[in-house]
Amino acid sequence: MDKKEIKLTKQDLNKSFFRYYTFAELGSNYERMQAVPFASSISYCIEKLYPERDEQVEAIERHLQFFNTEATFGGMILGVIISMEEQKANGVTIPSETITSLKTGLMGPIAGIGDTLIWGTLKTVVLSMALTLALQGNVLSGVIVFLFPIAGYLICNRLFSLGYNLGTKSINKVLKDGLINQLIDASSAMGLFMMGALSASYITFEIITEIKVKNTDPIVIQNVLDEIVPGLLPLLAIFSVYFYLKKKDNYIAIVVAILIFSLIGSYFNIL
Known part of the structure; x- marks a missing residue:
């Protein structure tokens, strides 16, 4: 059967x-x-x-x-x-x-x-x-x-x-x-x-330092950079992180480096 x-x-x-x-x-x-x-x-x-x-x-x-x-x-x-x-x-x-x-x-x-x-x-x-x-x-x-x-x-x-x-x-x-x-x-x-759009919209990276010139308005470095390439600094920051991660897969180092860089820039009134 x-x-x-x-x-x-x-x-x-x-x-x-x-x-x-x-x-x-x-x-x-x-x-x-x-x-x-x-x-x-x-x-x-x-x-x-x-x-x-x-x-x-x-x-x-x-x-x-x-x-x-x-x-x-x-x-x-x-x-x-x-x-x-x-x-x-x-x-x-x-x-x-x-x-x-x-x-x-x-x-x-x-x-x-x-x-x-x-x-x-x-x-x-x-x-x-x-x-x-x-x-x-x-x-x-x-x-x-x-x-x-x-x-x-x-x-x-x-x-x-x-x-x-x-x-x-x-x-x-x-x-x-x-x-x-x-x-x-x-x-x-x-x-x-999507990642590019979010990076451009929500990553803030600006230089607030001004160059004082006698008898004229101070030169704002950030305005000069924006006239050359708007959003240049956020773009450089993203690519810096990207190229680092391609060489070393260390996310903690990236976070610590960004934190230290931000604190130093803020303390000296640069960023």
């Missing part, structure tokens, strides 16, 4: 997704990173797909191997792997090593896309909007900040469903489709535009 097909329900998939999204980052550790929350998330489906205890243990063990990627876009990997486990449980010849190798191979590319779009762009844009309204005293700033986790949840859920429904085809679609590269470039440009 043919073995009865085991089909995961929408409830099974929702349980796995919700646990993954909730604990993907909370359960990380230095030895295996996100492997524990990943294995915990997929355990709902493993228990249903593999009735035998030995099969369940074997499946969980292969998902306890090192795993680390950007969590939001990593939902697609979870969907793909669940789809493969379902096929394997129903008789399709898929070696365990193939599932493990696919997970390992997808960690890097998916992390690169997720870090750029989620943390480099989406977070920058949402928090920039919230900070702008906060500086204006607008209470909506406290509401807008929640757009980031809400958008992250919706994106992760959509990618999880896409990964499960299309299987390995979804990964090929994301990685090989030229549209994703255009989206990354456009998102990066938008993030840089």
